[in-house]
Amino acid sequence: MLDNAEGYVTEDGRKIGGVVMEMKNITLRFGGVVAIKDISFDIRQGEIRAIIGPNGAGKSSMLNVISGFYVPQEGQVLFKGEPRPQMKPYEVAQQGIARTFQNIALFEGMTVLDNVMTGRLNKMNSGLLSQAIWKGKAEREEVENREKAENIIDFLEIQHIRKTPVARLPYGLKKRVELARALVSEPSILLLDEPMAGMNVEEKEDMSRFILDVNDEFGTTIALIEHDMGVVMDLSDRVVVMDYGKKIGDGTPNDIRNNQAVIDAYLGVAHD
């Protein structure tokens, strides 16, 4: 098994670091329904970690627990080795955990650039007065934030729609803008909730490329949920498989491919 402090080297030669986030015996219930049952896994520095499973397996719930939208009844979340107290979603975001949403949550009324700039809100510390007279810290910050935003916009190849209101964009581009907004906050962990849901093959290829590029270029730790098995196996370093709220597999894509429980869950077995 992996050592907690030390990392490992992936097949394609990237070096993965120590554990950034650890989920310990997480259980989440909605009334009588158990969405997540006693699940533990970790996310390591610099890796692409996938959570997969059939519909209703509790993947999105898991992501919502990590990002603070849901509060688990049992279990512990450790962030950078420290147990994380119960937090509001915005506090989790301020800690450096950025996310995207399955159904896209963008500021529809704002332009692409404005949307991306909101990702920098937490990096602004200047007071209102300083902003009002536009001197010193406020000016420096705005210039710096703008530069970061433009860099990410370039990186994700959405320069041509910088000034377009988001509401007018097609689905695939919206997904990319959402990724840009999450990325611009320079997160310790980037959570992607079905980044390729509802996309055509071409858009999926683009998105996969961007996810790999982001990980490669910025060394961003990424945890993602995805339906498309093919995509997941190509992208991720390690995979957690969930089914009916339970963890049924955890390991490299190759381990998962040969895991009988996973095969059963996806193909179905006769229960008799």
Added chain:
Amino acid sequence: MPEQLVFAMEVFLNGLMAGVLYALVALGFVLIFKASGIFNYAQGVMALFSALTLVGIMEGQVPFSHIINAVFGTEIHHFGWHVPALLAILITMAVMVLFAWIVQRYIFRHLVGQEPIILFMATIGLAYFLEGVGDLMWGSEIKKLDVGLPQGINDWIDLTTYNIFDYGFFIDNLDIVATVIAALLVAALVIFSQYSKEGRAMRAVADDHQAALSVGVSLNFIWIMVWSVAGFVALVAGIMWGTKSGVQFSLSLIALKALPVLMLGGFTSIPGAIVGGLIIGVGEKLFEFAIGPMVGGATENWFAYVLALIFLVFRPQGLFGEKIIERV
């Protein structure tokens, strides 16, 4: 120039000035509606309450003196000091921020995610509660408010127009000041919401709660801030109306005039509130001037509502409101 046209011009100018005051109240509505989807019926009462508080502080009135005297059998009414206008305005602002916090903490935090009609009902309750509190705190008699704004006819305009048209326009200095202050206020609000960090966060919350949370914006903080800003706008409106016609409880009724203003301008647009206010102000004065004599006058009472009704039929989102397009 024919005499009628000159009169009409004067009426037009006066209408503009009245419209500015409508716009100020409407502005407070728009701010809260945009950021939280709450139609704040209490906006007019907030203007009244802030004006009452301002007068009370300036005069050194003891708050809740009626209750205190009734319970303890004392006869206190005044502290015996007078607070300068500027300081009193600052203290009143602090009171409005406290009010914003209380409203958020004890009412709307418990109503997150409720139907708009429920939020609206809550603000109606809030309006009458606040009116009662204002009455208990400061008494119900009509008060004079004087924070040192210039008042009375503007001699320069009177003289200039007399030289040109042989007829001097009556324009109140207070109206001119109100217009300038309203313009500055709107400019400040637009700059604040477009360029400041807090303004960006505010727009973010107005647009999408979930997305705002995910970029690390605290909804609670933004809502308190928005209610505070609305309180500030209410205070400005309260000062203007209070100086013009005394601080009295009918002040809360001006909130109703803001409704047609919003139907015209659109509930989500700051410029819309301004333009809507001006159109209503000018429209009702000109209508009264031109048509009023034919129908026996008093058209100012209903003109704004009829105009709003026509707008609702032909352009329900208002002049500047976001057009609602459902994709199918």
